[in-house]
Amino acid sequence: MNFKASTIVERLPIHYFSSLHEKVAAYQEKGIDIINLANGFPDLPTPETIVGALKDAVDNKENHGYPSFYGKEKMREAVAKFYRREYGVELNPETEVMVFQGSGIGITGIPQSLLNPGDYLLTTDPAYPAYKVAAALSKANYYAIPVHEQDGFLPDYTYVPEEIAQKVKLLILNYPNNPTGALATPEFFKESIAFAAKNGFPILHDFAYGAFGFDGKKPISLLQIPGGKEYGIETYSASKTFNMAGWRFGFAVGNGSIIEAFKRFHSHSYSTVFGAIQDAAITALNAPQDNIDRLRDLYEQRRNVFVRELRQIGWDVSYPQGTFFAWLKVPEGFTSKTFTELLFEKAHVAVAPGEGFGEYGSSYVRVSLANKEEILLEAVKRISKLEIFN
Numbered sequence: 001m002n003f004k005a006s007t008i009v010e011r012l013p014i015h016y017f018s019s020l021h022e023k024v025a026a027y028q029e030k031g032i033d034i035i036n037l038a039n040g041f042p043d044l045p046t047p048e049t050i051v052g053a054l055k056d057a058v059d060n061k062e063n064h065g066y067p068s069f070y071g072k073e074k075m076r077e078a079v080a081k082f083y084r085r086e087y088g089v090e091l092n093p094e095t096e097v098m099v100f101q102g103s104g105i106g107i108t109g110i111p112q113s114l115l116n117p118g119d120y121l122l123t124t125d126p127a128y129p130a131y132k133v134a135a136a137l138s139k140a141n142y143y144a145i146p147v148h149e150q151d152g153f154l155p156d157y158t159y160v161p162e163e164i165a166q167k168v169k170l171l172i173l174n175y176p177n178n179p180t181g182a183l184a185t186p187e188f189f190k191e192s193i194a195f196a197a198k199n200g201f202p203i204l205h206d207f208a209y210g211a212f213g214f215d216g217k218k219p220i221s222l223l224q225i226p227g228g229k230e231y232g233i234e235t236y237s238a239s240k241t242f243n244m245a246g247w248r249f250g251f252a253v254g255n256g257s258i259i260e261a262f263k264r265f266h267s268h269s270y271s272t273v274f275g276a277i278q279d280a281a282i283t284a285l286n287a288p289q290d291n292i293d294r295l296r297d298l299y300e301q302r303r304n305v306f307v308r309e310l311r312q313i314g315w316d317v318s319y320p321q322g323t324f325f326a327w328l329k330v331p332e333g334f335t336s337k338t339f340t341e342l343l344f345e346k347a348h349v350a351v352a353p354g355e356g357f358g359e360y361g362s363s364y365v366r367v368s369l370a371n372k373e374e375i376l377l378e379a380v381k382r383i384s385k386l387e388i389f390n
C-alpha cells in the first residue's frame, strides 16, 4: 500500500544537490578519481579538547536524564559570554538565548513559529535553499530579491513591490553569505532594520559563517546594530566555527518574543539537546579565540591560492570576502548547469551549480574551500587542461 504524503511534504523541493552527490559517489565507486568541491562542510576534525569534553560529559550521569527543554543554564550563559566577547552584545541568558540541534532547526523552525498561511517570507536570490523549505513548511509565500555582484550581493529593498512588503512577516538574511561569500556592512544592516521597522516585521539573520571574514574584516552580528535586538534574531552554528558539523549544535539569540515563540514550538517538535553535547559546546564556546582565528586564516590562505591560480589560467573570478566558499562566474556561453557538467565529465571536478541557490545563481558555480590546498591546486590544474580560458 502506498500512502500519499501530506500537501506540506509534497510542496518540499527534492534536495537540488542530491543527484550530484549520487553521481559523485557512483563515479568514485567505479574507481574514477573525482575531486569533490561541491561539498559544504568543514574538512578538519573537531578539536581534541572538545572531543575530550564530550567523553567526560558522557560519563556524567546527570546527562543521562532529560535535560531542560530550553538548554542548560550554564549553556545559555556560555552563549551570552561568547556574544559579549566576540561582538560586545549583551544578552539575557534566560530570555534571549535558545539552543537546538544545529542551526538548520532554527532556520526552519523560527519561520514556522512566526508565519501564517498567506504571509510572505522575504529573502535574497541566490540564497541558502533551506529558506524556501522554511516558507513551504510554514505554508507561507516566498519572495526573493535578486542580488548582484556589483552591489556586493546585498539586496536593494526598493525592488520589493509595496503590496508584497505589506505582507512580509519575516526577512531572512545571511552574511557572510552562502553561496556568494559576501559580507554585510553596518549601513546595510541599518537599512534592513529601517525597512523591517517601517513594515513591522522581524529579521532572522543566519550567522552560520560568522567566524569567517577575510582581509581583516570581522563579520558583523545584526545584534551589534542599533535596533538589531528589537527587530532581529540571529542563528549561530557550532558546525563551521568549531568543526562540529556532525554534532548538531546551534543556537539563536535576540528578540525575546521570538525566542519565546520558538521555545514553545521547539519543545514540542524537537524536545531538547543531549546534555553531553551541550557540555562539549560550552568547552567550544569558552575556548580561546585564537582557535577560530587560525581556522579563518587557513580558509583565507586557501582562498588566496585558489583564486590566484584560477586567475593565472585566465578565469577572471572574484575573491570571496568570507565563508569557505568561492562563487565563480562561469565563462561566456555556459550556464551554471552546462559548466558544472563540463567540469565533471571532462575534468572530473565536481562543483555546485549556482542555480541550486536560485535563478540568479544560474551564471555561477560554488566551490568549497573546505578542501586541502593541494586538492584545490589539482582541481585548477585539471580545469586548466580544458583550455577554455585561452
Ligand SMILES: Cc1ncc(COP(=O)(O)O)c(C=O)c1O
Binding pocket: 040, 101, 102, 103, 104, 105, 107, 128, 174, 178, 206, 208, 236, 237, 238, 239, 245, 249, 250
Ligand atoms: C547558510 C547556512 N545556514 C545554516 C546552515 C546549517 O548549519 P547547521 O544546521 O549545521 O548548524 C548551513 C549549513 O551548511 C548553511 O550553509
